[in-house]
Amino acid sequence: MPVDGSTLILSQRVRTAPSIVLVCLLPVLFLSSCGADASDPEVARHIGAFFEAFTDRDLSRDELRQVTDEFIEFHALNGRDRDGIRETARTFDGYTNILREREEGPTTLSMRHLRIAINYFNPDLQNTLMLRLLTEPDPVRVIDVRSRRLMTERDVIALANIRHFSRSQGVPRHTALSRQQIEAMVALLKATVGGNSGNMPQFFGDAAAFWAGVQQEWPHLSAEQRQLARAYADRMWRIKMPVEMYGRLLGLDPKAALSRYSDDVSARISEMTDLNMLLGNLPFVMDAIFGR
Amino acid sequence: MLALCSAVAAHTSFADELPFDPVVARRMGAFYEVFVGRKLTANEIRRLTGEFVGDRARSEKSREAVRQVAWEISFSMVLLREDKESPAALTWRHGFLETNYFRPEMQNTLELRLMTEPDPVRVVDARSKRLMTERDIVALANIRHFARSDGAPQHRELTPRQIEELASLLKRGVAGDNGTLPPFFADAAAYWAGVRQQWPYFNVQQRSLARAYANNTWRTKMPVEMYVSLWGLDRISASRRWTVDMSALIRGGAPNIGELDRLQTTMDSMF
Numbered sequence: 001m002p003v004d005g006s007t008l009i010l011s012q013r014v015r016t017a018p019s020i021v022l023v024c025l026l027p028v029l030f031l032s033s034c035g036a037d038a039s040d041p042e043v044a045r046h047i048g049a050f051f052e053a054f055t056d057r058d059l060s061r062d063e064l065r066q067v068t069d070e071f072i073e074f075h076a077l078n079g080r081d082r083d084g085i086r087e088t089a090r091t092f093d094g095y096t097n098i099l100r101e102r103e104e105g106p107t108t109l110s111m112r113h114l115r116i117a118i119n120y121f122n123p124d125l126q127n128t129l130m131l132r133l134l135t136e137p138d139p140v141r142v143i144d145v146r147s148r149r150l151m152t153e154r155d156v157i158a159l160a161n162i163r164h165f166s167r168s169q170g171v172p173r174h175t176a177l178s179r180q181q182i183e184a185m186v187a188l189l190k191a192t193v194g195g196n197s198g199n200m201p202q203f204f205g206d207a208a209a210f211w212a213g214v215q216q217e218w219p220h221l222s223a224e225q226r227q228l229a230r231a232y233a234d235r236m237w238r239i240k241m242p243v244e245m246y247g248r249l250l251g252l253d254p255k256a257a258l259s260r261y262s263d264d265v266s267a268r269i270s271e272m273t274d275l276n277m278l279l280g281n282l283p284f285v286m287d288a289i290f291g292r
Numbered sequence: 293m294l295a296l297c298s299a300v301a302a303h304t305s306f307a308d309e310l311p312f313d314p315v316v317a318r319r320m321g322a323f324y325e326v327f328v329g330r331k332l333t334a335n336e337i338r339r340l341t342g343e344f345v346g347d348r349a350r351s352e353k354s355r356e357a358v359r360q361v362a363w364e365i366s367f368s369m370v371l372l373r374e375d376k377e378s379p380a381a382l383t384w385r386h387g388f389l390e391t392n393y394f395r396p397e398m399q400n401t402l403e404l405r406l407m408t409e410p411d412p413v414r415v416v417d418a419r420s421k422r423l424m425t426e427r428d429i430v431a432l433a434n435i436r437h438f439a440r441s442d443g444a445p446q447h448r449e450l451t452p453r454q455i456e457e458l459a460s461l462l463k464r465g466v467a468g469d470n471g472t473l474p475p476f477f478a479d480a481a482a483y484w485a486g487v488r489q490q491w492p493y494f495n496v497q498q499r500s501l502a503r504a505y506a507n508n509t510w511r512t513k514m515p516v517e518m519y520v521s522l523w524g525l526d527r528i529s530a531s532r533r534w535t536v537d538m539s540a541l542i543r544g545g546a547p548n549i550g551e552l553d554r555l556q557t558t559m560d561s562m563f
Contacts, residue, residue, distance in 0.1 A: 077315050123366035126322050145371040
């Protein structure tokens with residue numbers, strides 16, 4: 001049974017409605033799907049739901065067909081058969097559920113960032129609608145191809161706020177940046193860590209999630225944990241934080257938190273992560289934004 | 293791109309003798325479209341793929357290994373597309389071109405023609421295996437002007453006649469036993485982009501070093517971090533480049549082109 005875009009949208013809306021409504025709508029869903037044109041209804045259902053949750057908007061029928069076709073072709077070219085492709089599409093439900101059910105916080109932001117970073121540098125996804133949709137809500141502003149790290153606009157804004165927070169004594173308060181301030185930050189970041197003058201520190205790509213985590217967790221942190229969070233905001237990998245803090249501040253599950261912790265341990269050992277000649281300029285620009 | 297590759301895969305009649313792989317076609321097609329800055333025709337993608345797969349098959353690479361090579365090459369397309377005027381992108385382009393230009397198996401291939409399409413090779417030094425593109429020549433003249441001025445780096449285009457004149461002097465300078473192309477000449481476009489990009493963020497000392505290096509090249513001691521910034525190099529490549537300059541400094545000299553004075557006088561007269 002093929003599924004079209006409108007069916008997908010309906011099916012999402014009824015998930016929040018009483019089950020009796022769902023039963024009544026089933027024939028409607030079936031009928032409305034008859035004129036559908038996505039090449040694989042099952043893939044369309046899973047992938048469409050993911051991209052609608054990711055972009056927080058409905059996909060048009062053409063968009064749904066295109067992302068479905070791209071998804072199938074991408075995985076087929078990489079050797080998956082139709083069952084394998086459907087299985088892969090089903091794995092996206094986990095992300096869709098997080099995006100739908102969780103409030104926007106460190107977990108959703110970390111997940112969003114990871115989805116973008118994994119796909120953004122994949123040569124096989126260049127010029128695809130899938131990639132355009134992934135970067136639609138929060139555009140990529142600074143890339144470092146060498147380290148395969150990137151910063152979205154939200155990371156850029158968060159980084160400036162983190163800097164301000166790390167130099168203050170108070171609670172973490174978010175300040176919006178003007179377009180001009182964002183562009184000034186982006187220009188400097190491109191010259192400094194955009195692969196032109198040294199690698200991008202891992203923390204820069206985590207900035208939005210970390211900032212959301214600090215704000216969300218602040219009321220629940222002990223005095224010592226608050227001090228650690230502020231110190232980490234200032235000196236990043238140089239500060240030893242317990243794994244549990246990585247989990248809380250970046251919204252990571254224990255395994256991912258341990259992996260992120262290990263990255264910082266490696267950085268401490270090599271002490272090479274951000275020894276970047278121009279990195280020293282960045283704090284001045286960020287401090288100027290907050291009038292320091 | 294996906295649709296284009298499907299179309300290419302369907303049209304097997306015009307170059308049946310060339311091996312075809314849809315994954316390689318997609319990767320290399322997308323890469324060269326960014327590298328060249330234009331859409332490739334279906335015929336070009338088919339031929340490009342055939343050459344690429346055939347070349348690697350001769351060195352007994354498996355299909356997966358060939359696809360992996362294509363993936364690694366196409367990985368740089370994000371840098372070339374989004375940061376194409378940056379020193380990192382220009383350094384990558386130049387390294388890619390130089391590596392392939394002197395490989396005998398690349399001669400007369402469409403791949404090499406595409407590599408040289410956006411910025412033609414103007415000076416070739418087979419002895420050092422270095423080359424200069426048109427952009428390097430224009431950059432070298434601008435660097436010379438910047439080195440002898442007090443102001444910020446300002447780019448000026450050269451007329452085709454001026455480029456021709458400089459290319460001819462450079463060719464003569466490396467012809468026969470006349471001389472060798474110095475590394476800096478081949479790095480000129482990236483260096484010039486680096487100086488202009490980093491200038492607003494450099495402090496007085498860094499600006500002074502960048503200008504001194506433009507004037508005296510290897511004779512000026514620069515920290516490795518400046519090599520990273522000015523050429524957009526990774527740390528290891530920057531250290532290697534720094535070592536080349538240090539070796540010249542220790543030896544008290546480095547190979548240079550013949551009739552350098554004449555080249556410099558000609559460049560000075562253009563500004």
